[in-house]
Amino acid sequence: MDARKRSILQALTEDYILSAEPVGSRTLARKYNLGISPATIRNEMADLEEWGFLEQPHTSAGRVPSDKGYRFYVDELMARPAIGNDLLERIRATYQSRIRELEWFVHQTARLVSDITGYPSIVLAPAWELGIFSALRFVRLGKDSALLIMRTEDGLTQNRTVSIPSELSLAQLNDLAQEFSREFSGMAIRDLQNYILDPLSTSLRQHWALWQRALGWLGHGGGEDERMTVAGPLNILNYPEFNDIDKVRRVLGFLEQDKAVEQIAKTRPMAQGVTVLIGTETSVADIKDCSVVTATYRMGEAVVGRVMVVGPRRMQYAYVMTVLEVVSDELSKALKWA
Amino acid sequence: MDARKRSILQALTEDYILSAEPVGSRTLARKYNLGISPATIRNEMADLEEWGFLEQPHTSAGRVPSDKGYRFYVDELMARPAIGNDLLERIRATYQSRIRELEWFVHQTARLVSDITGYPSIVLAPAWELGIFSALRFVRLGKDSALLIMRTEDGLTQNRTVSIPSELSLAQLNDLAQEFSREFSGMAIRDLQNYILDPLSTSLRQHWALWQRALGWLGHGGGEDERMTVAGPLNILNYPEFNDIDKVRRVLGFLEQDKAVEQIAKTRPMAQGVTVLIGTETSVADIKDCSVVTATYRMGEAVVGRVMVVGPRRMQYAYVMTVLEVVSDELSKALKWA
DNA sequence: CATTAGCACTCCCCTGTGGCGAGTGCTAAT
DNA sequence: ATTAGCACTCGCCACAGGGGAGTGCTAATG
Structure with missing residues (x-):
């Protein structure tokens, strides 16, 4: 691909990006100082099309960059101006x-x-479930609900309201949280879910229902929604x-x-x-x-x-x-x- | 509006709801057992149009209900079948x-x-800011951050992470929260924001910056987003x-x-x-x-x-x-x- | 020998035309 | 009062033809 083809491809791509209209040889010759005639441009464009960089929506329309054309433009042709x-x-x-x-x-x-x-635009939030579990904590909210706070080794926290058996005292809850934290700290959050569902793996199983409820969520790191934002x-x-x-x-x-x-x-x-x-x-x-x-x-x-x-x-x-x-x-x- | 006009309006509306096509007199006569001929229907429809219940997209098209037509249909004509x-x-x-x-x-x-x-569909979440403030609570997360939990008299809670001066001890935080709760409990959440911004109203002003930061949010009851969901x-x-x-x-x-x-x-x-x-x-x-x-x-x-x-x-x-x-x-x- | 002017050709797009069909309003008959 | 009949209106669609933009090819050019 010689310099002339490159400049044609570049000019064509940029023109199309701005106009959304297929670009013809005449337009190219007129608007950009390529120093060559439309006929020459046509010949070059025919080559570029044959090589797969350009496409024609139909005969007698101008050309449009193909995926491959854009790729070449992005990788090799386009200027990268500094930010204003x-x-x-x-x-x-x-x-x-x-x-x-x-x-x-x-x-x-x-x-x-x-x-x-x-x-x-889309922004993906930090991948919570890849984090390393550090500690768990309960804060009593009402007589049968509590806030469950989970913390990663990076210091990120996430919390959620869970319903708990009302007969559990605050002290008991704290014991449970500590035991759980001791047992599982250092483990990837993604894996928490699998472990807890194996009733043999932990002495916590007396409150299995509670954990099951709480940890379906913990393992996922919150709702799906919070992990992605579209604007x-x-x-x-x-x-x-x-x-x-x-x-x-x-x-x-x-x-x-x-x-x-x-x-x-x-x-x-x-x-x-x-x-x-x-x-x-x-x-x-x-x-x-x-x-x-x-x-x-x-x-x-x-x-x-x-x-x-x-x-x-x-x-x-x-x-x-x-x-x-x-x-x-x-x-x-x-x-x-x- | 006599019974015949009513049944014509009803049939026409229901047909249009299903088909999205303007409905003509012939269709109406054929598909619904109204016991009258297209010509009669036409006369009736002309009346209904004159009264503003029907509209014609153009001459020689069928008719379509107007807003007023739908309103009449909803208020007086439509059947309300029980749920399956x-x-x-x-x-x-x-x-x-x-x-x-x-x-x-x-x-x-x-x-x-x-x-x-x-x-x-759209669901509006409970209007948090109309609730009555009951209590506030801090849970320390890291050396300069804490979880701020707010509670209404209905037992609803909401929480958020706030950054706090690291020199505040846990005990001090708890004191602050208690003082705040005592001062403001019983007040509509919507009003919290205004009060706290008046530096004379409270002995809490020594940590004015902290409160200001926290309460811009408290008064609003969380981000706008959480209050409305579209599906x-x-x-x-x-x-x-x-x-x-x-x-x-x-x-x-x-x-x-x-x-x-x-x-x-x-x-x-x-x-x-x-x-x-x-x-x-x-x-x-x-x-x-x-x-x-x-x-x-x-x-x-x-x-x-x-x-x-x-x-x-x-x-x-x-x-x-x-x-x-x-x-x-x-x-x-x-x-x-x- | 690369480049370019010229030209015939292709194909989209726009416009105008005419037929079709659905639907109407009116009139006269029932 | 209702209805059959009929002329009329208008949107829709298919079709044809002109214009325009652009191409590929060929022959001429520097």
Whole structure:
């Protein structure tokens, strides 16, 4: 692929990203100073199409980048401008709030990203069930209910109201919690559930029903909902390729459910840095017309969560990547002190 | 309005609810045993249109009920069949779970209702800020964070993590909480916020910053999000009148934001029972093509929340009303023991 | 020999036309 | 009062034709 083909592919991709219209040779020659005539561009485009970088919606339409074309553009062609100062300020300001709750960070980040980019965004909260169980604690609320507080070795906590047998005294509850903590501290939270359901494994079995009730939840680390936040899903309606009600249904349906997002997350390992998945690269049929940009964030040293942007394939890749880079970075910094 | 007009309006409305197609005189005569000819029906329909119960999308189309037509249908014409046993069982089964958390009820109810009816549903959680403050309590989590638990006289609790000055001992915290509780118990939660911000009102002012941080939240009763749950918003896409992308945007946008729902809730007082708002009766422009069915639920004796269904104007009113009646009833029963 | 002008060709899109069908309102007959 | 009959209206759809954007090919050009 020589320099001329590269610049044609780049110009075409950028034009299409802005216009959403198939780009023809004449347009390309007129708008971009390539120094060659439409006829030459046509020849080059024919090559690029043959090689799979471009596609034609139909004969006598302009060309459109294919997944492979976008991929090449993202990997090799596009410029990565530095982030603007205004934007940087805005992002930093978001994290300077006094509120230091994990859930708040997740919500704010999702909203911030979808606001800034104009695409739907998803933020996955720290994967609680991967944490290491440290201790358990009860706080009595009423005569037959208590707050169950679970804590990880990282210092994260989560709590929930459980109903308890009213004959248990506060002291007894505390004993139970201590015994449980002693027994299971150091274990991955994900595994808690399996252990507790084996009645032989613990001397706690006299209150088996209580534990069973409480730990179905503990093992999951709270409801599914709290682990994922979607912001701005309707942004997708602003892009003409989603004028089709069926496409809208697929994409919004995807954003609504929790599980598919995990599929995407699994496509790439939890490597640090910003990752791009284009069209079918996500291998999720519902969003085959979308691209996804993903970044991870850290808490201390460990990678604990993800920020994602879902948009049309003709996404503003460079911009989104830069935004996610900065956001995930600032978020990681903010979480360090949380 | 004589009996014949009534039966014509009823048949037409029911046919249109099922078919979404404007209904003509011939169809009406053929499908329903009205005992009169199309010509007579036409005359009657002309009257009904003149009186504002029917509308014609265009000359030479069939007729469609107007808001006024639906209103008359709902108030006077429609049959209210009893709920089926299967359905009743399903609803009851939902509330027989062991999980007794308020938030869980709200989520489950929203999902249940949208599943059963096939329309989007909204459930408003108990209006926390209307409750009466009873007591406050701290549970230390780490060296500079604590869990703040607030309790109402009804026995509802809510909690949140707050950061606290690390020099405060546990004993000091407890003293603070007790002092605060003594000072403010019996006050409506909604009013807490205003009082605490007046530095003269309390001897607690030495930890003013802490209280300020904590109580901005207490006064609101948690994030907005937790107070409202939407389930099945995409159900709206199944109805042909929402094939238009702009209508979809309006309705989904409405469901996404919190505030507009309150507008609707305010349209009708918190009276018990099931209420129907048709088309522009909601006076929310974004959902002028929708109808809303609303029911309230109780906790003990007091009405504390709402279950709502949002659907196209040609909604299955009778069915939805029956479902909401039963659901809100069962929910109220379940909450009595929560 | 790479580049480019020229040209025939393709195919989408828009518009206008005409037939069909559903439904109406009116009138006259029952 | 009801109804059959009929002319009329209008949306829908299929179809054809013109325009336009863009292409691939070929032959001319520097």
